[in-house]
Amino acid sequence: MIGTLAGSAAMYEAMSSLAYAAEAGYSGPPNLTGNVKGASVLILGSGLAGMVSAHELRKAGYKVLILEYQDRPGGRNWSLYGGDTYTELGGFKQNVQFDKGHYLNPGRWRIPYHHQGILHYCKMLGVQLEPFIQSNYNAYIHSTKAFGGKPQRFRHIQTDFQGHVAELLSKSTRQAALDQAVTKEDQEILLQALRNWGALDANYEYTAGEASSNKRGFDFDPGGGLTAMETPSTPIGLKELLGSGLWRAVGAGSGYETQQSLFQPVGGMGMIGKAFGATLKEVIKYSAKVIDIKQDEKGVTITYQDTKKGGAPMVATADWCICTIPVSILSQIPITVSAPMKAAINNLSYSSSVKVGLQFKRRFWEEDENIYGGITYTDQPNSTIAYPNFNYFSSGKGVLLGAYAFGPGAVRYASMSPEERITKTLEYGSKIHPQYMKEYENGASVAWHRVPWTLGCAGAWTEELRARHYNNLCALDGRIMLAGEHASRIPAWQEGAVLSALDAIRRLHQRVTQA
Amino acid sequence: MTPIKHRTQTMMRSLTLALCLASVGGAAMAQGGFGGRYPDQGGEAVYKAICQGCHMPDGKGAVGAGMYPPLAGDAKLGAKTYPAFVVIRGQKAMPEFGTGLEDAQVADVVNYIRTHFGNGFTDTVTAEEVKSMRPARAPTGTVRAPG
Structure with missing residues (x-):
């Protein structure tokens, strides 16, 4: 599995350059000449x-x-704003109450850099784009079944996963287990790479110390003057990490469609359709x-x-x-x-997906937890909490995406009334952000199987x-x-x-x- | 050089699949994620967790640009295997629920629908009958994470 992970990345790079010439993606505006x-x-x-x-x-x-x-x-290029009303199938009506400047993108919400077709039309239409943050190392990965339900910082899980994998692989290399696959010269290079990639110490071990803390962060950050001394943080053990299942989210920002740079239109995805x-x-x-x-x-x-x-x-x-x-x-x-x-x-058939937007009185994820944009992953049915990728450090309100559910989680969400969806989403989110209940103001949801004009996502x-x-x-x-x-x-x-x-x-x- | 080209395509394909799974990434954290099973037990619970999303709490369906058919007073429900077949395999826009539901869950919800919403059928479908109606091979494949 380790080899597959490391190998895929390298292979992928090679394949991308190979495939480039034959790519059937966007090749510029169509040249429709001739007599129509x-x-x-x-x-x-x-x-x-x-x-x-x-x-x-x-x-x-x-x-x-x-x-x-x-x-x-x-169509599905759509944003919901305060003042909008949305009636889903079954007659369930929502009056969206977000403050001015806030919105929910019920459907599409991100544009990868290589989606050059839609980017071309954004440019043509003068739709202003801003970064969409997919990977936030300070956001959380959360499981109700691991670490006593306490959310873990993404950087801890990612760094520790890489660190342990690097240590294991360096051990195999030094024990000559890879002699058949890697030449002696390359083994030296591989060891250097593993130390660098996995934040290993001088002994090729993944331990608490400067190397690992420079990636996963410190318990006490380096400072200035007489309070300058940092305290390294302690990695999570391999057994606990594997058992937690949190490694499942580590690759979330490395897929071709989720790699930086990604973009979102300023003011909501629906700006494209409007323009x-x-x-x-x-x-x-x-x-x-x-x-x-x-x-x-x-x-x-x-x-x-x-x-x-x-x-x-x-x-x-x-x-x-x-x-x-x-x-x-x-x-x-x-x-x-x-x-x-x-x-x-x-x-x-059409897949199921549900989004829930929640407006809070203050941006507690920024003020209390230093999370600026990006995504938290959870094993609860809401699946995703995504923080607004704009208006950082503003002292006012914020709308975050409290749920982006797929599969059975989304089907079950779709069966709820809009009010029940909010109640459930607050319940799930509170396990990660205890501030939810005190700061919540209003919310809106779209269950794609109840959208009258698509009957699905x-x-x-x-x-x-x-x-x-x-x-x-x-x-x-x-x-x-x-x-x-x-x-x-x-x-x-x-x-x-x-x-x-x-x-x-x-x-x-x-x-x-x-x- | 045909063999090399072929190999490249195959690699690309398996790579694409790997990437799809990777891009699902966090989503796979969710209970079930894509695919996965429904925990709900008993006909009423399954109906309220799954079916009423489209067929609505009163079983009357809904109409927009398209429609969800009502289950209330539907003569087609007279043949007990018909609704079980549709639940297992899906029909047109309706996704299949065969992979997410156990035989007993399918039987329970079918029996629930056939005895509620004004339907008064007295025969019931069993989990064994549901099992026999499943396709020889369960549907496979990954659905990509949406953008």
Whole structure:
């Protein structure tokens, strides 16, 4: 396992440079040249996939119209602010009471540096970005079953894990256990590297002292003048560390999508959708609930209802259709597509996810615990506590993410009323931050399976499902093509929606111009 | 050089999987995380912990851009194996709950639904029957952590 961990990192670096040239990610704005012959495209959904499609197609000379179920653009690119009301399925209504300047990103909340597609549109739209802190070494890793339920600083767990692993590996190296795998010269280098990486002492042991404390921190920090003497901290023993399970969170900021740098829009993720929607306002028709999608050799016919005005269903026609409606909903709408695409639409379920935002009277995580942004991990159903990555050191209030639940934890959260979700989230969080109960003011939650316009968080693809359905889902089926995070290999990330749309319109354009 | 290319792709794929797991990282700390089991025992408890998220506390479902079907007064529930099959395997947008629930939990919740919300079916489904309805091979694979 040790070898796998160390090896993966090195291998990954090598693989990245190898894979770079063949990367099928963002390759710049699409170059849709050629005569589009006055072709028209109906786009269903004004999330990022729909708006990217509309923007690029319009630029290329197509006539476009977006039909959107909601009364705002952005889809899952969304932020909730004080004054907003949100009614989930079942009629549970929340009046969001956050103070001005605070928000909850119910869905997407971070943009990795290599998601160049969405970053391109942020730049184009003038959406200001700021750092999203994924890894905070001073935040906590917490388990109700370890260390008497006392949260541990991330830097302690990470440093101690590395330290013990380095000590073991250096022991193996010095006992000639690696002679077959590593040359004598490289063993010397390896030992140096392990001492450096694992904060080992002069004897290649992981002990309390300067080396380990320079990574995990001191019990008493070095100071100035006559109070200058530091006291080293004591590492957690290997057995206790392994038994705690807290090592599970150590890799949380090292995945390709969670490595620094990550970004978030200033003022909330929803700023992207808002800005994009403003540039497309003359081509978006809001409050339009699609109830039928038909195509024949001449074109596509979409039937929809105006959910605000009511009245008889209306009809829109075009030469082509890009449908970004989540397949959780599309599977319920009559649509004339081939059997393989219909099977793909019918076989993708949606994963569960829940977020809870909590406003507190003061930023106690900063004032009392020196935690500035980043994430605490817990084995409780709330899974995550994330601290606001802006307005540091301000003396006022703060909204933190009290829960970002997945899997069964999220399913169970979704079954609660919004009030129960808050109660539970406060209960879980209090085990990590005892200040919760005294400082809590108000909160809001979004359970994605109760969101009226998605019925879930994102397409729950597995490789097994993809092998059977992915290509059929993405095919140009007559005059209809699907786009969105579900039609990408980066589901549940905005980049997936953007790249899916770009791929769809490139193929559509090719068909139109070559016809 | 085809073999090398092939090997590279395979490595990339296994690496991608490793990274997916890694990026789940902290999420895997959570009870169950992705995948994982439901602790709730008894039909009512399972219904209230899982089903009512979509089918609602009164079993009447809900309507938005799409809809969640009502379980109240649903004639399709007359065949006791039908709801058990749907719970185990999922259907359209509905995820499968076969991997998260034991046979007895599935049987209990199906029997609960078939005798509540205005449903008055008298036959019951057993854990053994649920077991026999499971797919030969449980679904596998990792779902990536959302952004």
